[in-house]
Amino acid sequence: MFGTISSFFSPDMAIDLGTANTLVYVRGKGIVLNEPSVVAYHLRDGKKQVLAVGEDAKLMLGRTPGSIEAIRPMRDGVIADFDVAEEMIKYFIRKIHKRGNIAKPKIIVCVPHGATPVEKRAIRESVLSAGARKAGLIAEPIAAAIGAGMPITDPTGSMVVDIGGGTTEVAVLSLGDIVYARSVRVGGDRMDEGIISYLRRQHNLLVGEATSERIKTQIGTARMPEDGRGASMDIRGRDLLGGVPKETEVTQAQVAEALSEPVQQICEAVMTALESTPPDLAADIVDRGVMLTGGGALLGDLDLALREQTGLAISIADESLNCVALGTGKSLEFERQLAHVIDYG
Ligand SMILES: Nc1ncnc2c1ncn2[C@@H]1O[C@H](COP(=O)(O)OP(=O)(O)OP(=O)(O)O)[C@@H](O)[C@H]1O
Ligand SMILES: [Mg+2]
Structure with a gap:
């Protein structure tokens, strides 16, 4: 008659809605979800259908045919595309709620310190319409x-x-x-763009965002290597002069210059x-x-x-x-002690 306890259990959550990654922390459990902030849509008869969200959608970025669109709803730390962001939040909440909980959760989301009142309201509304009972905001640097x-x-x-x-x-x-x-x-996106434009300018080589991010995470450096060269890796892109695929070696010194x-x-x-x-x-x-x-x-x-x-x-x-998600989660766990940092609107 009362169902199982778990079906009434309302897992309050903390969400780090990042430009690159979205993390969800569940009270008492810690971080349960960590996926790229990307949604892929199928365009059919002028209508959009969600095809993939998170990791699967990120694999499609830069590789989509005309009928599929992969979107990053967050730009510069704030929501750039509300419908897509809401779709993404709903998807992640549903993924965590799959065991049939019926109570609506309380959700705390972090927002950049510089977010405007309009941006804050928009985030709050997205979270509420994605199924939250109560939406709190916390400033990202505090988290x-x-x-x-x-x-x-x-x-x-x-x-x-x-x-x-x-x-x-x-x-x-x-x-x-x-x-x-x-x-x-x-941030990281600017670094990726720096590498793309460096390779285009200096090597007439066109590479996509996925490749430039790989270069950055594998050999990226903020300082010129002492030997003036450092480690290197082979990458593939398109030769802008011949228009054909080309393989090239990139050194850490070059990446340091691209990221300067x-x-x-x-x-x-x-x-x-x-x-x-x-x-x-x-x-x-x-x-x-x-x-x-x-x-x-x-x-x-x-x-x-x-x-x-x-x-x-x-x-x-x-x-x-994970710091921002862990800190937002802690504000949920220690709500009483940290009440002053959460804004319930
Ligand atoms: N080893 C690494 N070296 C350099 N950059 C890295 C490394 N690992 C991850 N990154 C970069 O970190 C960025 C993602 O960091 P993070 O998850 O903190 O961002 P976010 O919270 O989604 O963004 P924001 O806080 O701006 O909304 C990406 O640009 C990614 O390429
Ligand atoms: Mg962040």
Whole structure:
């Protein structure tokens, strides 16, 4: 008569709706889903039908025939295509709910510090119409810092730099709140674009986003290798002169050059943050260093490049790709203690 307990169990969730990856944390369980933020549609008689979401859809990016469209609904850290984003959130919630739960979950989602009220409302509405009973928002830098295990409620300054696919958010926190935060639209996507345009300009070679991301994650580096060359890898693309497929060797030195602009912009964002921080908190940051989170923190030697340019001690968070989801999840687990960081609208 009452059904099974699990059918009444409402798994409250925390979602990191990222430009590159979406992660879902379920209360009491941790991260249960981690998939690329991509939706692929079949276009049939002018109507769109969802064909694949997440990992399967990402494999289709850049490889679709005319009848299929693969879309990344998040750009620069915010929702660029609402219908697609909602479809994606619904799909992921359903995937987790597949055991027939009937109670609607409470969902906390993180939003970039720079999100406008309109963007925040849109995210909240997407989550509600995807099936949430209550939607809370948390600022991404706070989530990142909690997830990285920083003592954010202490009366000392902590600096966290979250380098995602779309944006880099630099924030200074003290007493559980944001003292300074700035979001720059530079992240993994810009790095991929940097590699694409470098290869086009210097080698007349056209490569797609999947290839440039592979180059970045395999041999990408933020610093010129000491021997002036570094490791290398063979890649394939299209020769722009002959129009035919061509295989070429790419070196770390070349990738360092291709990435120099986004890397420089990240360094400048950290310097600007330090200069804009009140002196006592800035002194704390000089003492305690800076924590890097997000996938971009894994770029080879980025910590060293940042240390050289800013003079600050730099650490990379454990599980840097998961920090925001873990921190958002923690705000769900410790709702009472962390109530002040969640905005229920
Ligand atoms: N080893 C690596 N080296 C360099 N970049 C990496 C590495 N691993 C992952 N990345 C990049 O990290 C980015 C994804 O990071 P993350 O999941 O933190 O972003 P996101 O949260 O989806 O984006 P945002 O926070 O901007 O909305 C991608 O651009 C990916 O290519
Ligand atoms: Mg992120």
